[in-house]
Amino acid sequence: MTPVLVFSGVGKRYRGRDVLAGLDFSLEPGKILAILGPSGIGKSTLLRLAARLSRPSFGTVSLAVRRIGFVFQEPRLLPGRTALENVVLPLLAMGMAPSQARPKAAGMLARMDLAACTQAYPETLSGGMRQRVSLARAFAVDPELLLLDEPFTGLDPELRLSMRRYLDALLAESGAAALHVTHDVGDIPAQTNRILRLTATGARFECPTDLDTTALKEAL
Amino acid sequence: MRWHGIAGRLCGLAALLGAWEAASRQGHGIAVASPGETVAALAGLLAQPAFWLGDLAVSVRRVGLGFSLGLAAGGGLGLLAGWYPAARAFLVPSRWMLTSVPGVVAVMLGMLWFGLGSTMVVAIVALMVAPAIHVAVIEGLATVDAALLEMARAYRFTPGMRFWHIYAPAMAAPLFSGGVVALGGAMRVAVLAEALGSNEGVGHALAVARTNLDTPQLYALALLSMLLVGLAEMTLLGLARRAVGRRRS
Numbered sequence: 016m017t018p019v020l021v022f023s024g025v026g027k028r029y030r031g032r033d034v035l036a037g038l039d040f041s042l043e044p045g046k047i048l049a050i051l052g053p054s055g056i057g058k059s060t061l062l063r064l065a066a067r068l069s070r071p072s073f074g075t076v077s078l079a080v081r082r083i084g085f086v087f088q089e090p091r092l093l094p095g096r097t098a099l100e101n102v103v104l105p106l107l108a109m110g111m112a113p114s115q116a117r118p119k120a121a122g123m124l125a126r127m128d129l130a131a132c133t134q135a136y137p138e139t140l141s142g143g144m145r146q147r148v149s150l151a152r153a154f155a156v157d158p159e160l161l162l163l164d165e166p167f168t169g170l171d172p173e174l175r176l177s178m179r180r181y182l183d184a185l186l187a188e189s190g191a192a193a194l195h196v197t198h199d200v201g202d203i204p205a206q207t208n209r210i211l212r213l214t215a216t217g218a219r220f221e222c223p224t225d226l227d228t229t230a231l232k233e234a235l
Numbered sequence: 236m237r238w239h240g241i242a243g244r245l246c247g248l249a250a251l252l253g254a255w256e257a258a259s260r261q262g263h264g265i266a267v268a269s270p271g272e273t274v275a276a277l278a279g280l281l282a283q284p285a286f287w288l289g290d291l292a293v294s295v296r297r298v299g300l301g302f303s304l305g306l307a308a309g310g311g312l313g314l315l316a317g318w319y320p321a322a323r324a325f326l327v328p329s330r331w332m333l334t335s336v337p338g339v340v341a342v343m344l345g346m347l348w349f350g351l352g353s354t355m356v357v358a359i360v361a362l363m364v365a366p367a368i369h370v371a372v373i374e375g376l377a378t379v380d381a382a383l384l385e386m387a388r389a390y391r392f393t394p395g396m397r398f399w400h401i402y403a404p405a406m407a408a409p410l411f412s413g414g415v416v417a418l419g420g421a422m423r424v425a426v427l428a429e430a431l432g433s434n435e436g437v438g439h440a441l442a443v444a445r446t447n448l449d450t451p452q453l454y455a456l457a458l459l460s461m462l463l464v465g466l467a468e469m470t471l472l473g474l475a476r477r478a479v480g481r482r483r484s
Contacts, residue, residue, distance in 0.1 A: 066388075066389050085389040087385075093400050096400060104390070105391075108391050108393060108396060109391070162389075
């Protein structure tokens with residue numbers, strides 16, 4: 016099976032400092048890779064490299080898919096555009112006709128229990144609702160690769176749990192490959208296949224079943 | 236606006252009219268026309284279709300054309316300067332020169348470069364408008380949210396989508412504010428240019444009234460110029476408020 020994403024000896028130098036160095040991994044279709052590491056270790060940089068928003072200083076990043084969903088730490092919704100417009104725009108950017116894009120986006124918002132908020136502006140929505148719109152935007156494009164950059168940051172524990180449920184359900188339905196970056200072991204999706212731990216001394220793969228969460232929490 | 240705001244403005248206007256009336260009674264009518272004479276002269280002017288279709292239409296057309304050219308040039312160069320720091324640095328001396336040159340000097344130079352008439356007036360208006368729009372566009376681009384641009388790149392937004400949904404909303408408020416200031420300045424400089432170097436337009440009519448010592452007519456044209464500036468500013472400010480209001484929801 017052709018991997019959707021391959022990192023080969025990838026390194027990124029930022030302001031004279033190596034943020035990532037010699038990173039090798041591949042991600043197969045439908046698989047979920049969680050990336051754990053403390054703040055400032057280069058987790059978000061890794062996602063930006065995967066999305067081709069940044070170029071590696073060393074090595075190569077091979078991306079075999081075109082449809083990417085990206086959930087950022089903050090919702091990053093367009094102000095002055097309704098929730099529906101925010102979800103529709105990536106579909107239009109993909110070349111989908113507005114007549115198809117609008118019902119698809121509305122359906123995805125309804126899937127996130129936001130059917131009543133399609134015409135609401137982001138400024139009028141709560142933090143949790145905004146992040147659900149962001150999740151709807153990411154899944155509306157039928158992503159072959161989903162990039163999740165600590166999407167639960169800043170949410171209270173109840174909202175985190177609720178968002179986890181939405182995410183787990185959508186990941187299971189979509190079958191998309193996913194890279195989920197977090198510094199909290201508790202945020203890792205239930206279906207995660209592998210965990211990549213980034214530390215100051217390098218990167219190490221672990222199996223979720225072998226994960227010593229207590230030790231990890233202490234380490235992070 | 237609250238009632239005391241309206242009352243305050245009405246009191247201010249009444250005081251101004253009172254002072255104007257008092258000043259007109261002190262002189263012999265050549266230096267200061269009374270408010271009554273001015274309004275009567277203005278009504279007489281506006282009752283003439285020839286004035287609407289002649290001087291007024293010419294001035295409005297010149298300001299409109301000059302403003303549009305200044306908007307296009309200032310907007311285009313503003314985008315260039317906002318996106319490319321090297322272009323911004325390159326344009327600083329030109330912008331400084333245009334913003335610091337007094338209106339009357341610009342008119343004198345314009346008369347030398349373009350001769351007398353419409354081309355000169357339109358060119359001067361455009362040159363006066365362009366720097367204000369240029370600065371407004373740069374200011375707007377500086378407020379564009381880099382995180383939103385990154386989101387747009389991640390979702391492969393087309394350049395048109397990025398411009399319309401990210402850049403344009405950020406630029407709207409400063410552009411309208413800058414446009415209001417530029418339009419007021421454009422009207423003033425157009426009247427000045429017409430008074431000094433044109434044989435038609437509101438400014439030319441002002442110059443003729445001065446030559447003929449027709450003080451009520453001169454005051455009526457001055458009042459008309461002020462009303463036109465006020466009307467244009469109110470229209471643009473209304474649009475600016477709507478743009479800012481929508482952005483802030």
